[in-house]
Amino acid sequence: MSVMAWDDRQARDHVVRTEALLTSLSALSDPAARDRATEAAQALVALYGECLARVMALAGADTARAVADDELVGHLLLVHGLHPEPAEGRIRTALAGLRGLGEAELLAVEGPLARVRVRARGCGSSGETLRTAVQEAVAWAAPEIERVEIEEAAAAAVEPPLIPVEALSRGGARTGGAHS
Structure with a gap:
C-alpha cells in the first residue's frame, strides 16, 4: 500500500x-x-x-x-471537534494575520458568538474590507462560530502638534518690541 x-x-x-x-x-x-x-x-x-x-x-x-x-x-x-486549541486562540491568531488592513481585537467568544473590535486604516472602503476579512478569518479559524459581531473602535485622539501653528506665522512668535 x-x-x-x-x-x-x-x-x-x-x-x-x-x-x-x-x-x-x-x-x-x-x-x-x-x-x-x-x-x-x-x-x-x-x-x-x-x-x-x-x-x-x-x-x-x-x-x-x-x-x-x-x-x-x-x-x-x-x-470533528478535536482541535486542541480553543476557538479563542485560533481566532486571535487569524486576526493577527490581518494587521495590514488595520487592527482587529477579539473581545470575547460566547458560545457560537465572537465579538471583535476593529479599527481600519485609511478610508471607509478599507473599513468594509477589514470587516469582511474579519468575518472570513473567523469562519476559517473557528467554523463552530456562527455569528461575528464587529464593533468599530473609536477614532484615535489626534496628538497636538509639537509647535503650535500660531508660532509659525510671521507675527505670532513675536514677544513685543521692534526688530533692530
Whole structure:
C-alpha cells in the first residue's frame, strides 16, 4: 500500500473535488440511492472522526499541536471537534494575520458568538474590507462560530502638534518690541 504525499495545493484541490461530489449527491434522482449514498458518506466521516479522536488521545500535547498546525489535518480536526486549541486562540491568531488592513481585537467568544473590535486604516472602503476579512478569518479559524459581531473602535485622539501653528506665522512668535 502506498502512502499519499499531497502538497497543500493538491490537498486543497482534493477538498474542492470532495465537496463537489458530496454536493452532487443531492442531485441524485432516485431518493433511495440518494439517501444510501448520503448515509455512506456520513458513516465514513464518522469512522474517520473516531480514528482521529483515538490518534489525538494517544498524542502528547506537543504532537497534538504539531498535527493541528497542518492546514488539512487541522481543518479535519475542527470538523470533528478535536482541535486542541480553543476557538479563542485560533481566532486571535487569524486576526493577527490581518494587521495590514488595520487592527482587529477579539473581545470575547460566547458560545457560537465572537465579538471583535476593529479599527481600519485609511478610508471607509478599507473599513468594509477589514470587516469582511474579519468575518472570513473567523469562519476559517473557528467554523463552530456562527455569528461575528464587529464593533468599530473609536477614532484615535489626534496628538497636538509639537509647535503650535500660531508660532509659525510671521507675527505670532513675536514677544513685543521692534526688530533692530
